[in-house]
Amino acid sequence: MDWQIATVESVHAESPRVKLFRLKLPAGQKFSAGQYYDIRLTAPDGYQAQRSYSISSSPEKPGVIELVIELIPGGEVSSYFHEAVVPGERIELRGPIGGHFTWTPNYIKPLLLVAGGSGIAPLMSIIRRRATLDSSPRMLLMFSVRTEHDILFRQELERMAHEDADFDLTITLTRAVPEGWTGETRRIDAQMIDTAFDAATGKTRLREAGTGTPEAAKAAPNPAGQPFGRAYICGGTGFVESIASYLLETGMDYDDIRTERFGP
Amino acid sequence: MSYDRVNMEFYRGLSPGTVNILRTAKIADARKTLVSIPPKTLDSSWNMINNRFFGRRRPAPPRPIPPGQYLEDGFPVLSAGPTPPVDTATWEFTIHGPGGNGNDSGTETLGSWDWSALNALPQTELHTDLHCVTKWSKLDTDWRGVTIDTLFEDAGIARPGGFVMAFCDGGYTTNLPVEDIVDGKGLLVHTYDGEPLAPEHGGPVRLLVPHLYLWKSAKWVRGLKLMEQDSPGFWEGYGYHMYGDPWREQRYTND
Ligand SMILES: Cc1cc2nc3c(=O)[nH]c(=O)nc-3n(C[C@H](O)[C@H](O)[C@H](O)COP(=O)(O)OP(=O)(O)OC[C@H]3O[C@@H](n4cnc5c(N)ncnc54)[C@H](O)[C@@H]3O)c2cc1C
Numbered sequence: 001m002d003w004q005i006a007t008v009e010s011v012h013a014e015s016p017r018v019k020l021f022r023l024k025l026p027a028g029q030k031f032s033a034g035q036y037y038d039i040r041l042t043a044p045d046g047y048q049a050q051r052s053y054s055i056s057s058s059p060e061k062p063g064v065i066e067l068v069i070e071l072i073p074g075g076e077v078s079s080y081f082h083e084a085v086v087p088g089e090r091i092e093l094r095g096p097i098g099g100h101f102t103w104t105p106n107y108i109k110p111l112l113l114v115a116g117g118s119g120i121a122p123l124m125s126i127i128r129r130r131a132t133l134d135s136s137p138r139m140l141l142m143f144s145v146r147t148e149h150d151i152l153f154r155q156e157l158e159r160m161a162h163e164d165a166d167f168d169l170t171i172t173l174t175r176a177v178p179e180g181w182t183g184e185t186r187r188i189d190a191q192m193i194d195t196a197f198d199a200a201t202g203k204t205r206l207r208e209a210g211t212g213t214p215e216a217a218k219a220a221p222n223p224a225g226q227p228f229g230r231a232y233i234c235g236g237t238g239f240v241e242s243i244a245s246y247l248l249e250t251g252m253d254y255d256d257i258r259t260e261r262f263g264p
Numbered sequence: 265m266s267y268d269r270v271n272m273e274f275y276r277g278l279s280p281g282t283v284n285i286l287r288t289a290k291i292a293d294a295r296k297t298l299v300s301i302p303p304k305t306l307d308s309s310w311n312m313i314n315n316r317f318f319g320r321r322r323p324a325p326p327r328p329i330p331p332g333q334y335l336e337d338g339f340p341v342l343s344a345g346p347t348p349p350v351d352t353a354t355w356e357f358t359i360h361g362p363g364g365n366g367n368d369s370g371t372e373t374l375g376s377w378d379w380s381a382l383n384a385l386p387q388t389e390l391h392t393d394l395h396c397v398t399k400w401s402k403l404d405t406d407w408r409g410v411t412i413d414t415l416f417e418d419a420g421i422a423r424p425g426g427f428v429m430a431f432c433d434g435g436y437t438t439n440l441p442v443e444d445i446v447d448g449k450g451l452l453v454h455t456y457d458g459e460p461l462a463p464e465h466g467g468p469v470r471l472l473v474p475h476l477y478l479w480k481s482a483k484w485v486r487g488l489k490l491m492e493q494d495s496p497g498f499w500e501g502y503g504y505h506m507y508g509d510p511w512r513e514q515r516y517t518n519d
Binding site for chain 2: 001003005038040041042043044047048049050051052074075076079080084089090091092097098099100101237241244245247248254255257258259261263
């Protein structure tokens with residue numbers, strides 16, 4: 001796979017610890033939502049460092065991709081991006097890479113997306129891809145961040161949740177909780193997953209029962225048993241490991257749980 | 265850092281004068297030296313330079329590591345799905361004969377071992393470096409387990425030619441040439457750093473083939489299927505390299 005040189009179009013501070021970078025590619029290869037690029041930085045003396053970054057933009061526009069880069073204290077590549085990269089800078093990269101942690105519209109069953117912090121990146125591409133479709137599967141995003149300031153893509157996600165009855169959003173703050181916050185306030189645990197599954201199952205029944213009341217719907221049997229066809233989990237290793245094991249406990253199939261781990 | 269490999273590619277296509285400037289710069293402290301690179305036409309075989317990038321270089325590794333890799337002290341986890349629950353009471357490792365396609369394991373069983381049978385075989389210790397395709401390398405890891413040679417010998421399997429598909433709990437597969445897992449090069453490991461191998465690192469038993477990228481060292485391994493022809497496993501089917509030699513930086517198809 002050849003290396004190519006992209007040009008940074010824009011840099012945007014999305015949160016205190018995360019910047020968004022829009023990169024213009026010389027040849028806009030098609031990619032699938034969920035894929036990533038390998039980036040290679042070269043110092044004047046030839047020293048190089050390579051890291052992977054997921055694409056957060058929608059595959060609809062392959063010529064310019066958006067990357068979500070979290071500043072890792074002391075991190076070699078992320079701190080370069082945060083401290084030195086400005087529009088106009090050329091960045092060497094190759095991709096798109098990855099084929100398991102991807103979603104295409106051919107898959108029509110309901111989706112559960114679970115993101116920890118910058119782990120939202122590849123899921124954002126999936127969410128944005130889905131939003132371009134006329135008919136799209138039901139989707140729940142569970143998004144865990146430390147504080148309100150760390151909610152990435154907040155406006156876009158909240159607007160989508162407001163306008164699209166089939167897109168549900170649960171945000172949980174694990175550290176500081178502001179006054180008036182109505183979302184969740186702890187790390188995602190088995191109980192939070194159960195609640196989400198129950199709510200989703202209720203929705204499934206509602207749909208099956210047509211225009212029934214929630215009560216009537218709750219009484220109706222749910223033949224599928226599982227409210228989500230597939231789950232995509234992305235974030236740090238500890239986060240991904242714990243969510244994946246909760247999902248296995250719900251009886252979800254091993255093969256229906258896809259993971260991407262960003263950090264050690 | 266294996267500068268020579270990097271630099272060969274790095275210097276390619278530059279004028280001799282530029283190469284000299286860069287060589288001098290390399291000798292000087294990179295943090296204090298800024299080299300202005302003469303403008304040139306870019307093509308994909310030439311690496312560009314990020315002028316203000318110096319890197320947060322870790323202390324030089326005690327020995328070279330493969331190109332594009334960096335040293336990691338921790339032990340990151342990478343898998344395509346959740347960590348599957350594996351019970352040593354029902355665990356079994358099987359070697360299947362060739363026939364059928366890919367990871368189809370419905371062929372003749374040439375040998376099988378349960379947990380106690382595996383532990384009763386002669387055990388081998390291995391001190392080695394690991395290289396993951398996601399760019400980290402980890403030096404000086406200590407493993408204990410059973411060589412594939414020992415399994416072949418125990419089951420009376422004459423050293424086969426061709427390839428194997430390793431298959432695992434959770435459905436993961438990866439393909440390897442037989443010659444890369446014999447002569448002590450491939451092990452089934454159950455102990456890391458003196459402790460039982462943790463589930464997220466592939467416990468109770470993973471394959472370890474440390475001279476290839478770590479995705480070849482299948483976690484939660486349950487068997488090998490002999491194959492006459494090479495056939496892609498899980499990641500290989502998604503565009504990762506069929507062989508995966510870190511020293512030749514064979515990360516993706518056609519690398
Ligand atoms: C397939 C894939 C996709 C990825 N996509 C993204 C993405 O979209 N956005 C993104 O920000 N990152 C992403 N990452 C992580 C990214 O590749 C780098 O690992 C990360 O940016 C840290 O690199 P660094 O050079 O800044 O830090 P390093 O110099 O490599 O690390 C410095 C120290 O920080 C630790 N560290 C490294 N990463 C983390 C972390 N995430 N959390 C906590 N500690 C850490 C290291 O162990 C080390 O001790 C992805 C990783 C993979 C494998």
